[in-house]
Amino acid sequence: MKKTSARQDANETSLTEDLYRELEALKIRIAFAEIHEAEWNSASPNQQLSDEGKRRVLKAIDKRLRRRKYVHFAKTTLPKAGRIAAAVLSVFFIGLTAAVASVRSVRVSVLNFIMGIEEAYTELGVGGEMRDVPSEWQGECYPTYIPEGFTLDYVDPIFAEAQYANSSGQRIIFKEYELSEYTNFDTEDSSVSTIAIQGAEALISEKDGRVSIIWATDDHYLLLRCDTPRETAIQIAESVTNVK
Amino acid sequence: MTNLFWDYQALMYRTAYRITREHQSAEDLVQETCMSLIDHLDVVKRLDSNRLRSYIASVTRNLSINYVVKRKRRSRYSFLTDDPDVLNSKADDEEVDSGLIREAEIETLKTALQALSEKERLLLELKYGDEKSNAEIARIFAIKADSVRSYLTKARRHLQEKINEENKRTAGRQ
Numbered sequence: 001m002k003k004t005s006a007r008q009d010a011n012e013t014s015l016t017e018d019l020y021r022e023l024e025a026l027k028i029r030i031a032f033a034e035i036h037e038a039e040w041n042s043a044s045p046n047q048q049l050s051d052e053g054k055r056r057v058l059k060a061i062d063k064r065l066r067r068r069k070y071v072h073f074a075k076t077t078l079p080k081a082g083r084i085a086a087a088v089l090s091v092f093f094i095g096l097t098a099a100v101a102s103v104r105s106v107r108v109s110v111l112n113f114i115m116g117i118e119e120a121y122t123e124l125g126v127g128g129e130m131r132d133v134p135s136e137w138q139g140e141c142y143p144t145y146i147p148e149g150f151t152l153d154y155v156d157p158i159f160a161e162a163q164y165a166n167s168s169g170q171r172i173i174f175k176e177y178e179l180s181e182y183t184n185f186d187t188e189d190s191s192v193s194t195i196a197i198q199g200a201e202a203l204i205s206e207k208d209g210r211v212s213i214i215w216a217t218d219d220h221y222l223l224l225r226c227d228t229p230r231e232t233a234i235q236i237a238e239s240v241t242n243v244k
Numbered sequence: 245m246t247n248l249f250w251d252y253q254a255l256m257y258r259t260a261y262r263i264t265r266e267h268q269s270a271e272d273l274v275q276e277t278c279m280s281l282i283d284h285l286d287v288v289k290r291l292d293s294n295r296l297r298s299y300i301a302s303v304t305r306n307l308s309i310n311y312v313v314k315r316k317r318r319s320r321y322s323f324l325t326d327d328p329d330v331l332n333s334k335a336d337d338e339e340v341d342s343g344l345i346r347e348a349e350i351e352t353l354k355t356a357l358q359a360l361s362e363k364e365r366l367l368l369e370l371k372y373g374d375e376k377s378n379a380e381i382a383r384i385f386a387i388k389a390d391s392v393r394s395y396l397t398k399a400r401r402h403l404q405e406k407i408n409e410e411n412k413r414t415a416g417r418q
Contacts, residue, residue: 024346025372031353032373036301040255047261048254053271057253060275061245064282 139176145239170227177221263308356406364399
């Protein structure tokens with residue numbers, strides 16, 4: 001009996017010691033948490049990155065996020081439905097860069113030709129406004145046509161993104177990417193086809209009421225996402241103009 | 245992620261600067277922290293705002309210490325070596341009476357922690373604040389786990405002394 005009792009005592013002491021150790025660790029942890037809280041609340045505005053530092057980090061963040069998106073695109077979307085479409089775009093892009101003549105002049109000529117023979121198409125849409133380019137916009141291109149009811153909601157000058165919204169919460173998003181970068185163009189469970197936008201071959205995807213169009217210019221990929229009918233989205237894409 | 249950067253860039257910078265004491269290095273480390281957060285977005289997304297702040301501070305701290313160690317600026321952390329005198333000393337967890345720390349008021353503990361040397365505070369911060377194991381701390385400082393144990397014991401002993409001082413000061417005022 002004595003031995004059992006002594007063993008029980010030893011176990012309880014050991015358990016108590018473990019609990020005291022945990023208590024001590026917890027108290028130190030609480031103390032550090034409160035110290036950090038006080039430091040966080042009392043920091044001066046000077047204790048942060050320089051403007052140049054912020055710009056550099058934001059650029060690095062964008063690059064890393066795009067790389068993640070490309071990896072995700074290559075692993076998930078591409079195997080499903082995008083291989084052919086991507087090949088079409090790639091072939092188109094290779095052909096574009098291999099052109100000897102001025103690509104811009106070729107594209108404009110083709111655009112004029114297309115606009116000439118598809119005049120009826122330009123009359124589509126529910127009416128809209130010719131919009132000015134926002135002063136913060138740093139990209140090369142911008143849509144000059146935005147449907148009525150949509151107002152400018154957001155412009156990111158660093159990442160060349162503009163967003164319009166209407167009172168129903170529908171959005172129009174326009175983004176410009178460097179040619180060396182990729183974007184997540186979701187074609188999973190969506191209807192995908194190719195169309196011509198300003199003489200360039202473009203991918204158009206429709207899913208859950210959202211229309212996405214992606215196409216390449218001389219220097220950029222342009223991405224348009226619209227909560228609008230297909231024809232309206234095409235009209236917006238066709239209005240994209242070089243603004244630099 | 246951009247919003248996260250704007251919300252926490254000051255915290256990342258201050259944490260990195262506290263350890264490196266160099267403006268340019270602190271900025272580089274903020275960038276490195278952001279890259280690490282992007283690579284662990286699945287973890288970041290699961291955290292509420294309070295834990296997220298601690299997580300970000302912890303990542304910045306680890307990267308900053310790694311940076312300082314790799315750049316061989318050991319003078320700032322000269323005691324964090326595999327010093328045979330420390331290893332051979334009778335620093336043993338069981339020999340340190342935990343009673344004072346355990347019974348101390350949180351306010352007293354805070355004052356005592358802030359009175360420690362920066363190196364010892366950093367060690368205790370990693371151990372108790374970030375809940376790093378001795379092995380992880382050893383990897384961060386590029387020393388042996390045994391050395392970490394000895395240095396932690398020394399730090400806790402100093403913490404006890406600071407608590408004692410603070411208790412006497414408080415008692416003297418009453």
